[in-house]
Amino acid sequence: MLQKCEGIVIRTTDYGETNKIVTIYTREWGKIGVMARGAKKPNSRLSSISQLFTYGYFLVQRGTGLGSMQQGEIITSMRSITEDLFLTAYASYIVELTDKCTEEKKPNPFHFELLYQTLNYMNEGFDPDVLMNIYEMKMLNVLGLYPTLNQCSVCGNTDGHFSFSIREGGFICHRCIGKDPYHFKITPATVKLLRLFYYMDLSRLGNISVKDQTKAELKQVISAYYDEYSGLHLKTKKFLDSMDKFRHML
Ligand SMILES: [Zn+2]
Numbered sequence: 237m238l239q240k241c242e243g244i245v246i247r248t249t250d251y252g253e254t255n256k257i258v259t260i261y262t263r264e265w266g267k268i269g270v271m272a273r274g275a276k277k278p279n280s281r282l283s284s285i286s287q288l289f290t291y292g293y294f295l296v297q298r299g300t301g302l303g304s305m306q307q308g309e310i311i312t313s314m315r316s317i318t319e320d321l322f323l324t325a326y327a328s329y330i331v332e333l334t335d336k337c338t339e340e341k342k343p344n345p346f347h348f349e350l351l352y353q354t355l356n357y358m359n360e361g362f363d364p365d366v367l368m369n370i371y372e373m374k375m376l377n378v379l380g381l382y383p384t385l386n387q388c389s390v391c392g393n394t395d396g397h398f399s400f401s402i403r404e405g406g407f408i409c410h411r412c413i414g415k416d417p418y419h420f421k422i423t424p425a426t427v428k429l430l431r432l433f434y435y436m437d438l439s440r441l442g443n444i445s446v447k448d449q450t451k452a453e454l455k456q457v458i459s460a461y462y463d464e465y466s467g468l469h470l471k472t473k474k475f476l477d478s479m480d481k482f483r484h485m486l
Contacts, residue, residue, distance in 0.1 A: 237298050238306065241265060244351060245290045246331035250276060258286045258305060260294060261334055261351055266342040270296055272305040281307065289314040289327055289355060314359045325479055326364040329472040330354055330371055336468055337378045350374055353438045366444055369454050372462065373433040381465050385431050390415050398427045400457045402464050420460070426453040 243262035251257045256275040261267050275282040285292055285308030292310040296303045317323045334351055338344075354371045358364050376383060384406025387394045396409035401416040407427065408419055429450065446454070459477075462468065 239296055239298055241268075241294050241296060242311075243268075243292070243294055244331075244348075244355065245286060245288055246335050246351075248286060248288055254280075256282075256286050257302070259335060261331075261338070261348060262294075262343075263345055263348045264343060266344055266348075267335070267338045267340050268296070268303060269340065270294070270303040270305045275305075284313065285310055287313060287318070289317055289331065291352060291355070312356075312359070314355055316359045316361065317355065322479065322483075323358060323364060325472070325476050326368055327355055327358060329368065329470065329476050330358075332470050332472040333371070333375060333468070336470065337375055344378075347378065350438055353441075357438075357441065362441070363444070363446065365451050365455070366446055369429075369458055370433045370436070370438060370441075372458050373430065374438070376434070376461075379466055379468075381461075383434070383461065385434050388412055397424075398422070400426075400430070400461075402460050405465075420453070420457050422453045422457065423450060425450045426457070429454060430457065 241262040241264045243260035245258055246261050247259035249257045251271065254274050254276045256272045257269055258272050259267060259269050272282045272286040274280040275286040277283060282305055285294070286305065290310055291312050291314065292308050294308045295306045297306055314327070317327045350371070354367050358367050387407070388396065388398070388409035389401060389404040389406035390408055390412035393409050393411065396411060398407040398409055399413060399419040399421050400406070401408040401419045403416045403418065408416055413419055425447070429446065
Protein backbone atom coordinates (compact mmCIF):
# COMPACT_ATOMS: atom_id res chain seq x y z
CA MET A 237 0.00 0.00 0.00
CA LEU A 238 1.44 3.35 -1.09
CA GLN A 239 1.10 6.06 1.57
CA LYS A 240 2.29 9.59 2.04
CA CYS A 241 3.75 10.92 5.27
CA GLU A 242 5.45 14.01 6.63
CA GLY A 243 8.72 13.34 8.41
CA ILE A 244 12.31 14.07 9.33
CA VAL A 245 15.24 11.77 8.56
CA ILE A 246 16.82 10.85 11.92
CA ARG A 247 19.22 8.06 10.87
CA THR A 248 20.66 6.61 7.70
CA THR A 249 22.60 3.37 7.29
CA ASP A 250 24.30 2.20 4.14
CA TYR A 251 22.92 -1.07 2.85
CA GLY A 252 24.89 -2.84 0.15
CA GLU A 253 26.56 -0.97 -2.68
CA THR A 254 23.80 1.46 -3.54
CA ASN A 255 20.99 1.34 -0.97
CA LYS A 256 20.30 3.04 2.30
CA ILE A 257 18.06 2.15 5.20
CA VAL A 258 16.52 5.41 6.32
CA THR A 259 14.85 5.98 9.69
CA ILE A 260 12.21 8.69 9.53
CA TYR A 261 10.35 10.25 12.44
CA THR A 262 6.92 10.90 10.95
CA ARG A 263 3.97 12.95 12.10
CA GLU A 264 1.50 10.22 11.16
CA TRP A 265 3.12 6.99 12.36
CA GLY A 266 5.98 7.92 14.66
CA LYS A 267 9.32 6.30 13.83
CA ILE A 268 9.58 4.08 10.76
CA GLY A 269 12.42 2.41 8.87
CA VAL A 270 12.36 2.32 5.08
CA MET A 271 14.63 1.01 2.36
CA ALA A 272 15.73 3.68 -0.10
CA ARG A 273 16.89 1.74 -3.14
CA GLY A 274 19.69 3.37 -5.09
CA ALA A 275 19.88 6.31 -2.64
CA LYS A 276 23.67 6.09 -2.42
CA LYS A 277 24.01 6.91 -6.12
CA PRO A 278 24.43 10.68 -6.46
CA ASN A 279 22.08 10.89 -9.43
CA SER A 280 19.31 8.91 -7.72
CA ARG A 281 16.02 10.71 -7.17
CA LEU A 282 16.16 9.44 -3.57
CA SER A 283 19.66 10.68 -2.75
CA SER A 284 18.86 14.20 -1.52
CA ILE A 285 15.58 13.30 0.21
CA SER A 286 17.32 10.59 2.23
CA GLN A 287 19.99 12.85 3.79
CA LEU A 288 20.12 13.18 7.58
CA PHE A 289 17.92 16.01 9.01
CA THR A 290 15.89 16.37 5.79
CA TYR A 291 12.32 17.42 6.48
CA GLY A 292 9.84 16.55 3.77
CA TYR A 293 7.00 14.45 2.44
CA PHE A 294 7.72 10.83 1.71
CA LEU A 295 5.84 8.37 -0.44
CA VAL A 296 6.29 4.99 1.20
CA GLN A 297 5.33 1.48 0.14
CA ARG A 298 4.28 -0.09 3.41
CA GLY A 299 3.96 -3.76 4.17
CA THR A 300 4.47 -6.02 7.14
CA GLY A 301 8.26 -5.68 7.18
CA LEU A 302 10.56 -2.87 6.19
CA GLY A 303 8.77 -0.42 3.91
CA SER A 304 10.38 1.16 0.89
CA MET A 305 10.72 4.79 -0.05
CA GLN A 306 9.31 5.42 -3.49
CA GLN A 307 9.74 9.14 -3.76
CA GLY A 308 10.00 12.29 -1.69
CA GLU A 309 9.60 16.02 -1.72
CA ILE A 310 11.94 18.17 0.37
CA ILE A 311 10.39 20.91 2.50
CA THR A 312 13.76 21.89 3.94
CA SER A 313 17.14 20.19 3.93
CA MET A 314 18.29 22.24 6.97
CA ARG A 315 21.24 23.66 5.01
CA SER A 316 22.52 25.94 7.80
CA ILE A 317 22.91 22.86 10.00
CA THR A 318 24.50 20.58 7.43
CA GLU A 319 26.99 23.23 6.33
CA ASP A 320 28.23 23.84 9.88
CA LEU A 321 30.32 21.27 11.72
CA PHE A 322 29.26 22.43 15.19
CA LEU A 323 25.54 22.61 14.40
CA THR A 324 25.74 19.20 12.74
CA ALA A 325 27.14 17.81 16.00
CA TYR A 326 24.26 19.29 18.02
CA ALA A 327 21.61 18.16 15.55
CA SER A 328 23.15 14.67 15.37
CA TYR A 329 22.70 14.37 19.12
CA ILE A 330 19.08 15.58 18.89
CA VAL A 331 18.20 12.95 16.29
CA GLU A 332 20.11 10.14 18.03
CA LEU A 333 18.34 10.98 21.28
CA THR A 334 15.03 10.87 19.39
CA ASP A 335 15.92 7.54 17.84
CA LYS A 336 16.91 5.97 21.17
CA CYS A 337 13.88 7.36 23.06
CA THR A 338 11.21 6.16 20.64
CA GLU A 339 9.82 2.87 19.47
CA GLU A 340 8.74 2.18 15.91
CA LYS A 341 5.19 2.93 14.82
CA LYS A 342 4.10 4.74 17.99
CA PRO A 343 2.67 8.02 16.69
CA ASN A 344 3.22 11.11 18.81
CA PRO A 345 2.36 14.32 16.91
CA PHE A 346 3.44 16.42 19.90
CA HIS A 347 6.92 14.88 19.81
CA PHE A 348 7.10 15.28 16.05
CA GLU A 349 6.33 18.98 16.39
CA LEU A 350 8.95 19.35 19.12
CA LEU A 351 11.63 17.68 17.00
CA TYR A 352 10.76 19.75 13.96
CA GLN A 353 10.76 23.02 15.91
CA THR A 354 14.06 22.23 17.63
CA LEU A 355 15.87 21.52 14.34
CA ASN A 356 14.16 24.40 12.58
CA TYR A 357 15.12 26.92 15.29
CA MET A 358 18.67 25.58 15.15
CA ASN A 359 18.70 25.97 11.39
CA GLU A 360 17.51 29.55 11.80
CA GLY A 361 20.39 30.44 14.10
CA PHE A 362 18.93 30.13 17.61
CA ASP A 363 21.37 29.17 20.36
CA PRO A 364 22.04 25.42 19.94
CA ASP A 365 22.97 24.95 23.62
CA VAL A 366 19.61 26.33 24.73
CA LEU A 367 17.73 24.25 22.16
CA MET A 368 19.61 21.11 23.16
CA ASN A 369 18.82 21.66 26.85
CA ILE A 370 15.13 22.32 26.13
CA TYR A 371 14.92 19.16 24.05
CA GLU A 372 16.68 17.13 26.75
CA MET A 373 14.32 18.43 29.42
CA LYS A 374 11.30 17.64 27.26
CA MET A 375 12.53 14.12 26.49
CA LEU A 376 12.55 13.19 30.17
CA ASN A 377 8.83 12.35 30.24
CA VAL A 378 9.24 10.30 27.07
CA LEU A 379 11.90 8.33 28.96
CA GLY A 380 9.52 7.90 31.90
CA LEU A 381 11.42 10.38 34.09
CA TYR A 382 9.66 13.06 36.13
CA PRO A 383 12.11 15.32 37.99
CA THR A 384 10.71 17.44 40.84
CA LEU A 385 11.04 21.02 39.65
CA ASN A 386 8.02 22.76 41.18
CA GLN A 387 9.04 22.26 44.84
CA CYS A 388 11.72 20.80 47.09
CA SER A 389 11.95 17.08 46.37
CA VAL A 390 12.44 16.32 50.09
CA CYS A 391 10.12 18.60 52.11
CA GLY A 392 7.81 19.93 49.40
CA ASN A 393 8.40 23.62 50.16
CA THR A 394 8.00 25.87 47.15
CA ASP A 395 10.04 28.76 48.55
CA GLY A 396 13.71 28.87 49.51
CA HIS A 397 17.10 28.68 47.85
CA PHE A 398 17.26 25.68 45.61
CA SER A 399 20.10 23.38 44.63
CA PHE A 400 19.81 20.32 42.43
CA SER A 401 20.00 16.82 43.86
CA ILE A 402 20.56 13.95 41.47
CA ARG A 403 19.87 11.47 44.26
CA GLU A 404 16.52 13.04 45.24
CA GLY A 405 15.61 13.55 41.59
CA GLY A 406 15.10 17.32 41.49
CA PHE A 407 15.39 20.54 43.39
CA ILE A 408 16.39 20.47 47.04
CA CYS A 409 15.89 23.51 49.28
CA HIS A 410 18.41 25.09 51.66
CA ARG A 411 16.65 23.46 54.63
CA CYS A 412 17.11 19.93 53.26
CA ILE A 413 20.50 20.28 51.65
CA GLY A 414 22.12 18.05 54.28
CA LYS A 415 20.19 15.07 52.85
CA ASP A 416 22.43 15.06 49.79
CA PRO A 417 26.06 16.06 50.29
CA TYR A 418 26.60 15.72 46.53
CA HIS A 419 24.00 18.34 45.52
CA PHE A 420 24.85 20.77 42.73
CA LYS A 421 24.94 24.40 43.80
CA ILE A 422 23.12 26.38 41.13
CA THR A 423 22.18 30.02 40.65
CA PRO A 424 18.54 31.22 40.68
CA ALA A 425 18.85 31.76 36.90
CA THR A 426 19.55 28.05 36.42
CA VAL A 427 16.62 27.12 38.68
CA LYS A 428 14.34 29.31 36.60
CA LEU A 429 15.57 27.97 33.25
CA LEU A 430 15.37 24.29 34.25
CA ARG A 431 11.74 24.92 35.13
CA LEU A 432 11.05 26.96 32.04
CA PHE A 433 12.65 24.41 29.69
CA TYR A 434 10.68 21.58 31.25
CA TYR A 435 7.28 23.26 31.19
CA MET A 436 7.40 25.76 28.32
CA ASP A 437 5.79 25.40 24.93
CA LEU A 438 8.67 25.50 22.44
CA SER A 439 6.62 27.28 19.81
CA ARG A 440 6.66 30.29 22.15
CA LEU A 441 10.45 30.45 22.35
CA GLY A 442 11.66 34.02 22.10
CA ASN A 443 15.28 35.01 21.83
CA ILE A 444 16.59 33.73 25.16
CA SER A 445 20.10 34.81 25.96
CA VAL A 446 21.84 32.72 28.59
CA LYS A 447 25.10 33.58 30.36
CA ASP A 448 28.04 31.21 30.05
CA GLN A 449 28.00 30.36 33.75
CA THR A 450 24.29 29.49 33.60
CA LYS A 451 24.90 27.40 30.48
CA ALA A 452 27.66 25.49 32.24
CA GLU A 453 25.38 24.77 35.22
CA LEU A 454 22.50 23.67 33.00
CA LYS A 455 24.77 21.33 31.10
CA GLN A 456 26.27 19.88 34.26
CA VAL A 457 22.90 19.21 35.93
CA ILE A 458 21.14 17.83 32.87
CA SER A 459 24.08 15.62 31.88
CA ALA A 460 24.42 14.24 35.40
CA TYR A 461 20.68 13.55 35.57
CA TYR A 462 20.78 11.73 32.22
CA ASP A 463 23.85 9.74 33.26
CA GLU A 464 22.12 8.60 36.43
CA TYR A 465 18.62 7.84 35.17
CA SER A 466 18.30 7.59 31.39
CA GLY A 467 20.37 4.46 30.78
CA LEU A 468 21.53 6.02 27.51
CA HIS A 469 25.11 6.18 26.25
CA LEU A 470 25.03 8.13 23.02
CA LYS A 471 28.12 8.48 20.89
CA THR A 472 26.88 11.81 19.51
CA LYS A 473 26.75 13.16 23.09
CA LYS A 474 30.33 12.02 23.74
CA PHE A 475 31.39 13.75 20.56
CA LEU A 476 29.59 16.95 21.56
CA ASP A 477 31.27 16.93 24.97
CA SER A 478 34.73 16.49 23.48
CA MET A 479 34.00 19.17 20.90
CA ASP A 480 32.98 21.49 23.71
CA LYS A 481 36.31 21.00 25.46
CA PHE A 482 38.13 21.60 22.20
CA ARG A 483 36.16 24.76 21.51
CA HIS A 484 37.10 26.22 24.88
CA MET A 485 40.76 25.79 23.97
CA LEU A 486 40.37 27.93 20.84
ZN1 LIG B 1 13.29 21.07 51.49
